[in-house]
Amino acid sequence: MSKRGSMDQPEVKRKRRTPLSCISCRNRKVKCDRHKPRCSRCEKANIACEYDSPILFSEITTSSIAGEKDNYNMFFVSSLEKTNKKNDPVIDEPYVSANGDTAQEKLKRINELKKELHDLEQSFNEETECFSLILDYDNNPSVHFVSKYNARLMAFGSFMMSSIWKRDPLMKKFIKTFVILRSKAIKVVPSNDPAHIVERYLPQAKEEGEPKYLKHMKIFEFLNSQLKSKKSTKIMLDKEGIVKKIEEVIPPLEVINFHLEYFMRYIHPFIPILDEHIFRSNIASIIISDNDRSKPKISLTSKLDYTRISLLLVIMRLSYLSLHLKISMTEETLSPIIDYVLSFPLNPDIFNIVQASLDKLQYLRKTSTETFQLLLLIRFYQCRACEDGDGFVGTDGKVFVGLITSTAKVLGLDTKFNDPRPIHEHEENIDMNSFPLHLRMNLLTRGPGPFINLWKKLGILTLEADLGHSMVSGACPLIDHDPEMSRNHGLMFDKVNSNVIDLKLEETIIKRLQLYEEIDYPVAQLFAKLHSYKSKAKVVEVEESLRNIYQIIEEKYRLVDVVDEYSRLSNVMTLKSIIEVFNSMLMIQYSLVLHQEHNALKYPAIEEDCKKKILTNIPTILTQSIVLADSMLLAWTKISSFTFNQLQNTEAEYKDFILILAPAIQNALPKLMMILFFISIRILTFSHAIKANGRSNEFANKIVQFEK
Incomplete structure (x- = not known):
């Protein structure tokens, strides 16, 4: 037996270390x-x-x-x-x-290093080819938050001025310098009287009176002045107190019917929340009047009657505001009926009653389809006036957007259900006369066809409210806009299932909603990419989405020859959509220019490539600005009959749609002027640098052409 091992203990083999010394x-x-x-x-x-x-x-x-x-x-x-x-x-x-x-391990290490190098190259490409509207290049939030006294914490979106300045150091420095120089100049100027400024730049204003175009600006002054006329007080009333308040402000039945007709013809096509048959029947059961000229009495028998009478109050306020603006802008002779209608003012204070009715319903805990209709209508009104109680200007409607989207999910508007194939077969065996009146005209028993038709409209209007808020301020949509993901799409016109008495008007409404569905998802998808915290959007994808949206607008949104009032209504819908979409798309195009400027300064190796991309984006911005300006000018001349010279003869064809078009113009005009001003400053800055350096290349030649 060996001394080093045995059967029980195997021999131990000692490994000798490989010598590396000589x-x-x-x-x-x-x-x-x-x-x-x-x-x-x-x-x-x-x-x-x-x-x-x-x-x-x-x-x-x-x-x-x-x-x-x-x-x-x-x-x-x-x-x-x-x-x-x-x-x-x-x-x-x-x-x-x-x-x-060891050699295999070394090769493995070499492959790992190559992979790390590839990842570094990819990260560099992502840093230069990806950007976000809510995150800066250090992944810090770039949106602006502000807390106003006695108001909520407001988060300004990526399209607000304070958020844009964070991404634009050039204009931030320029405006800061401008403010300093202006403050120094004010100390030197002997008088700050506005009359001196008007006399200096408009010498004819003193002799000829107020310029015509200044008089047309009253429409915007009126819209913004409504903020001061509403007291943000919360009234807690019982049923008798609410009824008493309503009876104090509600006009005679003749005026109510006029407001309802005017609303259904000129305002309801843009916010089709009602089934006209049902709403008229419900209002008839609530309002009790001896004759058309007497003050009516109010009878509220159910909780939903609070919602129905509140809907009527908001409808009359919208109609009254539209009529007032129409008379102020066109200066036409008042007809006796309009003079009589305007003699019953409907002030913004009626929203205190509406809020009290909503509190009575506990709308934050319970909801219904009619309550949801009221929320949509209030939000529609907030986007055209300032009575939203948030201490901010109009055209935002931020308060109710989150509430609307949450309520829509509770109601099931984001679930999909199909139309019954033979709709008439469901109604053939139903004797509608056997039901009481209040049940006969109920949404659920009137028939499945009109109910599904209205249900799909409410779903599209929810998407429109959500995306409208995103396009105005710049924000991520709150709900999924994918039509294939449990969405009530495929709205079709059917005379039997019409929710409006005027079938031609119903067909125009359906066409507008169908057209909106085509542009809704591409725009919502683009905003979701640009406002994602998980990953930044790629520049190539953003540019492709913009081209797709521009193509849809160019192919689908076209003005038609005005033959009747329905074609005129269709043109108003088209103009409104073009102004709203191009307003937000221009902000994204401008953000692309800022992104390329940042890359050119941070990475000198790709400076020339960034300059080429800037030269590609600037002509696109100028072209789309011309389209937006042309649409706004056309809408402005059609609602105010404003002309630039004596040869033009423009009729105020859209005077009844002032409440629709004027807020869209008011929201887009400052952004358009800001973008054109910022682009002009950049062109002048580039031109000055080129002249100072005496360089002549493709970039220099393009800038000189832009300057000319």
């Missing part, structure tokens, strides 16, 4: 620096330096690992003399490791 240093038992081909100690002692260890694996080649015969002997080279047998320079000889496992 033979001479090991024999002398001194530290070797392992330099090849001769270590420093052997060089000082002037003795031969030999190694019996493998050559360092750091110099291994792929061909050596493959096992070619020419390189096979190099794996086990043991001395300097053997390496010199090939008469190659020793210092240039590639050293190869003799350890196969």
Whole structure:
């Protein structure tokens, strides 16, 4: 039996560490620096330096690992003399490791380094080819938050001025310098009287009276002045108190019918929330009047009657506001009926009653379809006036957007259900006369066809309210706009299922909603990409989405020849959509210019490429600005009959749609002027730099053309 092992205890094999020092240093038992081909100690002692260890694996080649015969002997080279047998320079000889496992690990490490290098290149490309509207380049929020006294915490979107300045250091510095110079100039000017400014720039204003175009600006002054006329007071009333308040402000039945007719013809097509048959029947059961000229009495028998009478109050307020603006702008002779209708003012204070009715219904805890209709109508009104109680200007409607989208989910508007195929078969065996009046005209028992038709309209209006808020201020949509994901799409016109008495008007409404569905998802998808916290949008994808949206607008949204009032209504819908969409798309185009400017300053290696992209974006911005300005000018001349010279003869064809078009113009005009001003400053800045440096290239020539 061996002394080193036995049957029970196997022999222990000791592994010897591969020596890396030279033979001479090991024999002398001194530290070797392992330099090849001769270590420093052997060089000082002037003795031969030999190694019996493998050559360092750091110099291994792929061909050596493959096992070619020419390189096979190099794996086990043991001395300097053997390496010199090939008469190659020793210092240039590639050293190869003799350890196969170590070589494979080294190749694995090389592949890992290549992958890291590839990832770094990708991250660099993502940093230069991706951008966000809510995150800066350090992934910090770039939107602006402000807390107003006695109001909510407001988050301004990416299209607000304070948020844009964070992404635009050039204009931020320019405006800061301008404000400083202006404050210095004010100290020098002897008088700040506005009359001096008007007299200086408009000398004819003093002699000829007020300029005509200044008089037309009264419409915007009126819209903004309504903020001061509403007291944000909350009234807590019981049923008798609410009825008493309503009876104080409600006009005679003749005026109510006029407001209802005017609303259904000129305002309801833009917010089709009602089934006219049902609403008229419900109002007839609530309002009790001896004759058309007497003050009516109010009878509220159910909780939903609070919603119905509130709907009527908001409808009359919208109609009254539209009539008032129409008379102020056109200065036409008042007809007796309009003069009589306007003699019963409907002030913004009626919204205190509406709010009290909603509180009575506990609308934040419970809801219904009719309550949802009221919320949509209030939000529609907020976008055209300032009585939203948030201490901010109009055209936002921020307060009710979140409430509307949440209520829509509770009601199930984001779920999909199909129309019954034979709708008439469901109604053939139903004797509607056998039901009481209040049940006969109920939504659920009137028939499945009209109910589904109205249900789909409410779903599209929810998407429109959500996307409208995103386009005005710049925000991520709150709900999914994908038509394939449990969405009530596929709205079709059917005379039997019409929710409006005028079938031609119903057909026009359906066409508008169908047209909106085509533009809704592309725009919502673009906003979702640009306002995502998880990942930044790619510039290529954003540019492709913009081209797709412009193409849809160009192909689908076209003005038609005015033949009747329905074609005129269709043109108003088209103009409104073009103004709203181009207003938001211009802000995105401008953000692309800011992104390329940032890349050109931060990465000099791609400066020329960034300049080419800037030259591509600036003409697009100017072209789309012309389209937007042309649409706004056309809408303005049609609602006010304003002319630039004596030769033009423009009739105020859209005077009844002032409440629809004027807020859209009011929201788009400042942004259009801001973008054109910022682009002009950039062109002048580039031109000045080019002239100072005396350079002449493609970028310089383009800038000179823009300047001209």
